Amino acid sequence: MTLPIDPRARHARWVAPLCWTAVALEGFDLVVLGVVLPVLLKDKSWGIDPNSASLITAIGLLGVAIGAFAIGPLSDLFGRRAMMLLTVTSFSVCTLLCAFATGPWLFGVLRLLAGLGLGGVLPTALALITEYARVGRGGSATTVLMTGYHVGAVLTALLGILVLQRFGWQWMFVIGAAPALVLVPLMAKFLPESKALARTRETRRNPLGTLFRGGYRRATIAFWVASFMGLLLVYGLNTWLPQIMREAGYELGAALALLLVLNVGAVLGLLIGGRVADRIGYRRSSVAWFVAAAVFLALLSIKLPGASVYAGVLLAGVFTFSSQVLVYVYIARVYPASARGTGLGAASGIGRFGAMSGPLVTGALLSAGLAYPWGFYLFAAVAVIGAAAIAAVNREPAADPSADLPASVER
Structure with a gap:
């Protein structure tokens, strides 16, 4: 048969x-x-x-x-x-x-x-x-x-x-x-x-309500804060890094090259970060990535000699850009399958306000003549807040991502 x-x-x-x-x-x-x-x-x-x-x-x-x-x-x-x-x-x-x-x-x-x-x-x-x-x-x-x-x-x-x-x-x-x-x-x-669609149609529960009931409220708020901070970093750096480096005394060609290096680091970080997350866990890797981003962003406030500035920017790109993606990885594994799109969409939507804020805040620092070095200190502080938010999540990832059962609350 x-x-x-x-x-x-x-x-x-x-x-x-x-x-x-x-x-x-x-x-x-x-x-x-x-x-x-x-x-x-x-x-x-x-x-x-x-x-x-x-x-x-x-x-x-x-x-x-x-x-x-x-x-x-x-x-x-x-x-x-x-x-x-x-x-x-x-x-x-x-x-x-x-x-x-x-x-x-x-x-x-x-x-x-x-x-x-x-x-x-x-x-x-x-x-x-x-x-x-x-x-x-x-x-x-x-x-x-x-x-x-x-x-x-x-x-x-x-x-x-x-x-x-x-x-x-x-x-x-x-x-x-x-x-x-x-x-x-x-x-x-x-x-x-x-696979979750049939179950969602049967229950007809409001998926948005799931984000705030059954012990998910704390995790939801933490994810929103982390997503806001993560996209503030991504858009703030991509928009103004060349101009900040110009204020630090680098030539225009070098400043633009540093932006390219930053994004090369982003791709490397994505390829590395996912494998690390699968090995050591989604919460631990997300916190570690935000903390490392804070360290390397703060180091950029020092005018590094020669090629070392490219290495610093590359490492900042490795950890900064993929920090936000690891947040998405964590979100996708915490919420039940029938509310996963809602959880990801809400975090992404909140994050877009961070995306709008990043260029505005950094632009204000540039207008005030404070972008170098204070812009990098600001970015480092934002990364620390992102790490603290993820550390505050009280949910463990579900073992089966297709399951519609609630993840356990971490004690």
Whole structure:
């Protein structure tokens, strides 16, 4: 007698590449604005200035935050497969429409709408990856997924060099939307549904309420604080590191090279951090990563000689960027499967406010002439707060990420 093949098992191998590609497109779309802004600022017909450009950036991030909050619970209630299809389709369509915007107001509205879809991609992808990862490999599966974001960001910069001057800024958005023509049909055919969906439909419990009952309240608040601090570091450093290093006396070329080194360190940290988390535990690795980030960020307040500054920035990138991803790994293993998308979405949404705060706070320090060395002291303090928040989590990770049973409270 031949047993029927579970269609979920047959298509499980598609989860990682499809989700990785979606996250890469998110990385492309969230960085593309920074690539095209120099051209838009020179377009006199738009009348855009640095203040309005900053407003458009903030509006896009606000859309991402709202999308993360909204799509997380919806993915737990109506299915992660459906939400992945919805989010990828919606942000790709809005990205394409950006190419046809006739002015900054319409462009800003489209960036807001694109942000709604973008915000839902990451928590939904993380929830699926966690559930379908091999036993004992949840950490490394998640961190490998997040390399897609950095690959997308790097491709955006490279395409900007090749496309902007030759074809115009509009083609950057056309190129960013085009992969959805292949990705969405593949998702529709091969992306399996979550194992927790049937149970969620049966209980019909509000997944948002799960974050604050049954002993989860303390963990939820701690995760929100850690996520806010983690993304404050990521966006604050990526936005202002070159200018801070310029104030420290480095040449422009060296300052830009240090930003590249920082992001190389980020990719290395993702590849290393996941394996470490799988070996020593998600709480311990998250705390250790935040503490190490604090140490190396504080060391950057000292003007290091020669090539040692590159080593310092590389190590800061290794620990700073992957600290936030390890927080996501921990979140995905603590909440029950039926509320995992909600937990990830809420933490990601709160984190986006940290993403908005990082460039603003660091910019204020730059305006006051205090960014070097005090900017690095501030970043180190933020990392310490992130470590303290994770240390305060009172939940142990579930042994089975697909289970819908509550994780035990740590005594």
